[in-house]
Amino acid sequence: xxxxxxxxxxxxxxxxxxxxxxxxxxxxxxxxxxxxxxxxxxxxxxxxxxxxxxxxxxxxxxxxxxxxxxxxxxxxxxxxxxxxxxxxxxxxxxxxxxxxxxxxxxxxxxxxxxxxxxxxxxxxxxxxxxxxxxxxxxxxxxxxxxxxxxxxxxxxxxxxxxxxxxxxxxxxxxxxxxxxxxxxxxxxxxxxxxxxxxxxxxxxxxxxxxxxxxxxxxxxxxxxxxxxxxxxxxxxxxxxxxxxxxxxxxxxxxxxxxxxxxxxxxxxxxxxxxxxxxxxxxxxxxxxxxxxxxxxxxxxxxxxxxxxxxxxxxxxxxxxxxxxxxxxxxxxxxxxxxxxxxxxxxxxxxxxxxxxxxxxxxxxxxxxxxxxxxxxxxxxxxxxxxxxxxxxxxxxxxxxxxxxxxxxxxxxxxxxxxxxxxxxxxxxxxxxxxxxxxxxxxxxxxxxxxxxxxxxxxxxxxxxxxxxxxxxxxxxxxxxxxxxxxxxxxxxxxxxxxxxxxxxxxxxxxxxxxxxxxxxxxxxxxx
Numbered sequence: 001x002x003x004x005x006x007x008x009x010x011x012x013x014x015x016x017x018x019x020x021x022x023x024x025x026x027x028x029x030x031x032x033x034x035x036x037x038x039x040x041x042x043x044x045x046x047x048x049x050x051x052x053x054x055x056x057x058x059x060x061x062x063x064x065x066x067x068x069x070x071x072x073x074x075x076x077x078x079x080x081x082x083x084x085x086x087x088x089x090x091x092x093x094x095x096x097x098x099x100x101x102x103x104x105x106x107x108x109x110x111x112x113x114x115x116x117x118x119x120x121x122x123x124x125x126x127x128x129x130x131x132x133x134x135x136x137x138x139x140x141x142x143x144x145x146x147x148x149x150x151x152x153x154x155x156x157x158x159x160x161x162x163x164x165x166x167x168x169x170x171x172x173x174x175x176x177x178x179x180x181x182x183x184x185x186x187x188x189x190x191x192x193x194x195x196x197x198x199x200x201x202x203x204x205x206x207x208x209x210x211x212x213x214x215x216x217x218x219x220x221x222x223x224x225x226x227x228x229x230x231x232x233x234x235x236x237x238x239x240x241x242x243x244x245x246x247x248x249x250x251x252x253x254x255x256x257x258x259x260x261x262x263x264x265x266x267x268x269x270x271x272x273x274x275x276x277x278x279x280x281x282x283x284x285x286x287x288x289x290x291x292x293x294x295x296x297x298x299x300x301x302x303x304x305x306x307x308x309x310x311x312x313x314x315x316x317x318x319x320x321x322x323x324x325x326x327x328x329x330x331x332x333x334x335x336x337x338x339x340x341x342x343x344x345x346x347x348x349x350x351x352x353x354x355x356x357x358x359x360x361x362x363x364x365x366x367x368x369x370x371x372x373x374x375x376x377x378x379x380x381x382x383x384x385x386x387x388x389x390x391x392x393x394x395x396x397x398x399x400x401x402x403x404x405x406x407x408x409x410x411x412x413x414x415x416x417x418x419x420x421x422x423x424x425x426x427x428x429x430x431x432x433x434x435x436x437x438x439x440x441x442x443x444x445x446x447x448x449x450x451x452x453x454x455x456x457x458x459x460x461x462x463x464x465x466x467x468x469x470x471x472x473x474x475x476x477x478x479x480x481x482x483x484x485x486x487x488x489x490x491x492x493x494x495x496x497x498x499x500x501x502x503x504x505x506x507x508x509x510x511x512x513x514x515x516x517x518x519x520x521x522x523x524x525x526x527x
Contacts (some may be wrong), residue, residue, distance in 0.1 A: 002518055004148060006338040007223045007235055010183070011152035014159040014218050015307055016237025019212025021162045022245060023101050024378035026275030026297055028205030028245065029252040036200040037265040040182040041189035041249050043200035043362075048242035049320040050201070050413060051210040053226060053406035055238050056396050059231035059385060062224030064075075068221030068338075071214065075375045077320050077384030077511050078502045080449020085324040086456055087375040089432035091214075092319060097313040098347065098362040100352045102305035102515065103133045111295040130353055137349045140309040141342045147335045148222045151310050155347060158303035158312065163244070165296035169277060170247040172289050178254035186261045189411065195480060202416035209245060211369050212304065213237045215311040221316075222336075227393025248277065249435050255280050281433030284429070284505025316341035321514075324436070360424075368425055373412035377403035381499035388509050403499075404492055411491040418473035426464055440492075449507070455498040462490055 007015070058070070067073045072088025107129055111118040118128035125133060145153050181287040183189055190196065200206055216237060220230045261268055270276045270283075281423040316336035320330030325344075354360065380396065380403045396402050397498035414422065466487055470480040478486075502508070 005224045005226075006149040006221055007152050007219060007229075008148070009229045011156055011225050012219065012229055013236045013240075014156045015152065015219060015311075016213040016216040016233060017240055018159045018162060018303045018307045019215040019311070020210060020237065020241040021159075021260045022105070022209075022212065022301045023165065024205050024209035025166055025245065025295070025300065026246055026277055028209050029249045030270060030276035030293060031205045032200040032249065033253060034266050034268055035192065036196035037187060037189065037191040038253050038255070038279050039437060040282040040364065041246065042190075043197050043206050044187050044242065044246045044249055044257050045207035045208050047201045047413075048198060048238065048246070048410040050204055050207070050406075051213060052235070052238050052242075053402055053409060054373050054376050055213060056233045056402050057380040058373075059234045059394050059481075060392060060396045060399070061376070061379050062220045062230045062234070063227045064383065064390060065353050065515075066220040066226035067318070067480045068218065068224060069192040069316070070217035070220055071375070072315045072324075073515075074379050076522075077508060078386065079452040079498065080500035080507065081322050082448045082453035083375065083378075083456065084322050084451055085319070085436055086325060086429070086432065086453070087372045088315065088319045088322070089435075091372035091430065092312070092366050093428045093432075094313055094365050094372065095209075095315055095339075096310060096348050097139055097352065097365040097368075098308040098354075099305045099312065100356075101159040101358070101361050102301035102308060103349075104353075106131055106136070106298055106305070109301075109365050110296070112217050118192050119214045124358075125353075133353050134350050136305070137309065137346055141346045143306065144310040144313060144342055145333070145339055146336070147337060148310070150308070151299065155303060155307055155379070158299055158306070161299050162303055163240075165292055168245050169281065169289060169293060169296075169456065170244075170251045172286055173251035173255040173281065175286070176255070176284050178251075179256070180254070181259060182253050182256055185258060186264050191265055191468055196491060198412070198416045199319065202413050202418070206245075207413055207435075210238070210241060211373070212307070213241070214369065214373070215307050218311040218314040220317075227329050227414060231394035244477075252277060252280060255284060278475060309349075312345050312399075313338045318345055335436065352514070355525070368428060371410075371414055371425060374407060374414075375467045377407040377410075378494060381495070382502035385499060386502050386505060398505035404495060407495045408488045408491045411463065411487055414463060415470065415483070415487055416472060419467045419470065420473045422464055422467040426460070449503055450504055452501055454501075455494055459494045462494075463487075468489075 029040070030058045057178060061074055062070050065074060065077055071091040072084060075087050076084035079104050089166045093413060106123060106126060107117050109122055117126060117132060118124065119126045201223055216233045219280060220226050237244070256270065260270055270279045275297065278290050281289040281293060287429065316325060316334050317330050319325040320327055329341050329344055331340050350506065380399060384399065466483065471478065471480055
């Protein structure tokens, strides 16, 4: 049994869009503007450009090698099993937090209407709420179990709702109340300079909101005509979500009461049960819009959690295929879905609900997934070196320049997240390293492609050291401006060193042979 190619362009695009438009749109505009002021709009531009560059690198390699669980599988073709395991583990840690985050967000929004879901006097879930949350993840697991076609149809229906509601909100806020003076009030357009913009990108919810486009990479193995569908869906999902989030940020700033920002943007406190957007709409008397936002507050994270469960199962499947997880995780049911991986992740989500606080999940999620994204440029340059003549349905123009910029930006985004996030990410990687060494001692180190993974040590160590010395939650001895210059130079050196030493052609062809069924030529547009 192999995976069924049942997802078309609209379905795959909406999988990416649904992963991006979860719970973040209700809160990210406030968080970003508190850090950057009106320049928060630039944060969405910077974040969107960063994700677009990374999406370009994955668009080429995912269309060229459309395998399931791309973040855990694609690096193996260019740089071997160790790099694939490290990056796959990092992605899996981030993915595993996403469904619990979105489900808990859904139940927090429902809490005022169903008090039994929350502990009295607290935002935390009650015992009944935790049980209900686990049951929701179980429902998403069941939907995914019944096949990718059903999953894609349900997600597409939810995504139409998730798109229409924010668009209506943007239009109504702009035509009801738009104060141009707000964009230069309380310290001007950029009261905290570019530092505020960069902080908003990494810590203000911008990157966490955008990274959901990754799901299109993981379901490439179940996509019809992947050479066309995967790259187009990747790029469309990023562009659509930039327009939605940028529009929300613009409308939110313009709709604020000038009195609310008199004490400065960092003191802005417009909150409500359904986020800052809902509070602003209620304050303007748009009660029907506020009710619509209430619906979006539930549908958004609900759909995001559904997509995360399916995507994480494909990533777990890929980790089973390359030997990091037990081989049984890489088995398919008679419906062509990774059923064992679905059950594994249901257990992990249950444990996270029970033992890890919501805020801790949020801190881990963004940095872990962004680190795994950083491998896209490495894989792009590595594959161009090993196999320059293989047909590429989509080829990134100025590929070396795009890969360099994408890798540098990914490095900076992790760095801007601050020391408090980076050390947690380092701890997660150490846990993965322990599991990896256990696997190596059991099965031997001869087939792990260690020579192609050497760059990971200086990269992670250098990034950690820079973060510790930074003014982003570190000891503050690395001056701003200089830190950016040093990290860009450092990332460029690491990227080209890594790209110069991919696996051998023989090893590469061996990995292609292992995935021969998934990589069989597929029909192109017009054929």
